[in-house]
Amino acid sequence: MLDPRLSQDTIAAIATPPGDGGVGIIRISGTSSLSIAAALFRAASSTFTALQPYHLHYGHILDSTGNELDDVLCAYMPGPNSYTGEDVVEINCHGGRAVLTAILQEALSHGARLAERGEFTYRAFMNGRLDLSQAEAVVEMIHAPTKAAMHLAQVKLSGLLGNKISELRAQLEYLRAQLAVAVDFPDDEIECLSPEALVSTSAQVRKEIEELLSAVDRTRAWREGALVVLAGRVNAGKSSLMNALLGRNRAIVTDQPGTTRDYLEESINLDGLNIRLADTAGIRETDDAIEAAGLEKGRELMDQADLVLLLADCTSPLTEDTLNTAGILAADKTLAVLNKSDLDGFDATHGAPLTDSGFETIEISAKAGTAIDLLCSRIRERILGGEGQPDPDELAPNARQATVLAEAASELLALEQDTAKSIPYDLLSVRLETACTILSGITGEIASNDVLNAIFDSFCIGK
Structure with a gap:
């Protein structure tokens, strides 16, 4: 069955929590967002001509018979400079369930599809607005039980964890290139990586991975x-x-x-x-x-x-x-x-x-x-255990990320042990390739549909 999140449909959903509130938000994303908003929105200003990017416009949402549903503020954010990377419209209305449902139904009747769980953030990920670690940080922000947990999620949302993983992968990719030279030109007088240098760099990367893993237990109480x-x-x-x-x-x-x-x-x-x-x-x-x-x-x-x-x-x-x-x-x-x-x-x-x-x-x-x-x-x-507030720049992987990091560290340890046994470089390069592939699962360059579904299905509809 085709994952609806892979489609290019225009999607819509209520982006605020269930129940009654002072303000509610309907979010629409996709190529038809602007035309749907134009069909629903009537500006209060007589000088209004069209929704201007990144402006709040005051007016009313009308139903199919021309009756006013609610007073609203409407904002248009064209792609790629929006949350999803697509054209996005957000309608701020009163937060009653009946009001929100009525406006959502009008959006759906004009061609939008009801969004799946996490589909807005999924599209942000697929369109390169967020890497997978940032996408996970979004849901961690939503469910953060304390200010400290919120800050830990914000650090990852800023991209620091993704950047760190990219740095570690770059070091391993450099080792792969050096091993490739040694394998492809075994008889040429080309300076290549020594076993000692290979082990040293691998051990340094593994140490940095283990430092990330140590933050998991250190910050768990703050996060969970x-x-x-x-x-x-x-x-x-x-x-x-x-x-x-x-x-x-x-x-x-x-x-x-x-x-x-x-x-x-x-x-x-x-x-x-x-x-x-x-x-x-x-x-x-x-x-x-x-x-x-x-x-x-x-x-x-x-x-x-x-x-x-x-x-x-x-x-x-x-x-x-x-x-x-x-x-x-x-x-x-x-x-x-x-x-x-x-x-x-x-x-x-x-x-x-x-x-x-x-x-x-x-x-x-x-x-x-x-x-x-x-x-x-x-x-x-x-x-x-004597630990105070988390460090302002603390990188605290979640449970899934910790599992991935542990697998990468294990692969690097095996690489170092194989090097000590004088295993040929072409076989050692397989270890390096595996470690790089494992690490890419954190940022999402390589991630299975099962992993993506498990992550984005944990989101609420509307995010």
């Missing part, structure tokens, strides 16, 4: 947010802590054990770091099938968590349930929270078994709000 799971026995105060961290009553808090039978999830922002909080079911033996399923889900979340807050009620010695839970948790991904410091029976020494097992501990009162700010600071520090 982090999962923090609240765990502990029933009535340890998990729900109270959830509410204290959120600053509102999200979880039900009672003296009755087992109130939380499933898990609750909410998000908070800790000084620019997006945190997903998960309040899990209290740990205890149970015959209740629903509660047992909740406990199993809690264990799965603990395995996935970037940090587990293990709550302990320190008004009495730690229970066997708490100690058993501690036994399955890694100390480097756990913060032991000694709760209920506001009560007379609180004794921090009850938490000694956790300290002895290597867990960092912190004393709080979730109900009274004592030391919650300190806890938030420690959560943030533990997740970031």
Whole structure:
């Protein structure tokens, strides 16, 4: 089946999120954009003659019977100097769903086709306005959970990652040329690349690739947010802590054990770091099938968590349930929270078994709000591992790009090992060609339709 994104149809879509809003945008791209806009738009000014490039024109959109649909601002951006590289028209109207749908339907009735997911950005990529790394950065910008994540996406959107990959490929292409000379003129007295120089350059490129890969883990929490799971026995105060961290009553808090039978999830922002909080079911033996399923889900979340807050009620010695839970948790991904410091029976020494097992501990009162700010600071520090805000020029590949980079680094390492074994240059050149081809998958010079579809299908319609 022909991919509709490969066609030259004029496409249209609502470019703003679903729902009601103050302003909405209809985007049209393709050779018929201007004629469609001319058929729909009536300027309010008596001196208007035609849509001028890169100007906002005030007027009305008319339906097929000549009735006004809405007051709008209309902009025309001729290709190739537009987002898609084609003629583009954007209609800014009121953001109600009925208004947007009515205007879109009029555009479709005049010859436009409804855009596929990511088709506007796909056309920008195919028309050379963006490389593939920049196209991916567009969707990362849209879904950025924090300002830091937005900045990391912006660095890639500016083309810095694509430029870096092009520089690395250029070094490898130079090596390929030198190897080709050595293979084609083996008996001529032509100065060619020595094995030592080949290994040196390959190792330098691989080192730079590995530096890019190191940024993936270093910036992951900024780009994707982090999962923090609240765990502990029933009535340890998990729900109270959830509410204290959120600053509102999200979880039900009672003296009755087992109130939380499933898990609750909410998000908070800790000084620019997006945190997903998960309040899990209290740990205890149970015959209740629903509660047992909740406990199993809690264990799965603990395995996935970037940090587990293990709550302990320190008004009495730690229970066997708490100690058993501690036994399955890694100390480097756990913060032991000694709760209920506001009560007379609180004794921090009850938490000694956790300290002895290597867990960092912190004393709080979730109900009274004592030391919650300190806890938030420690959560943030533990997740970031001492790293501050990302460097302004940090290049942070996404998961797909990291996989590609790792494959290229592996191929270069194999090249260096083969060189040490005195493998012939014509065979070594195959390694170099493979590494270059792999790297081109980041910028899109060589990319399969499956890869392109997977990337652009992750976009929303209208972008």
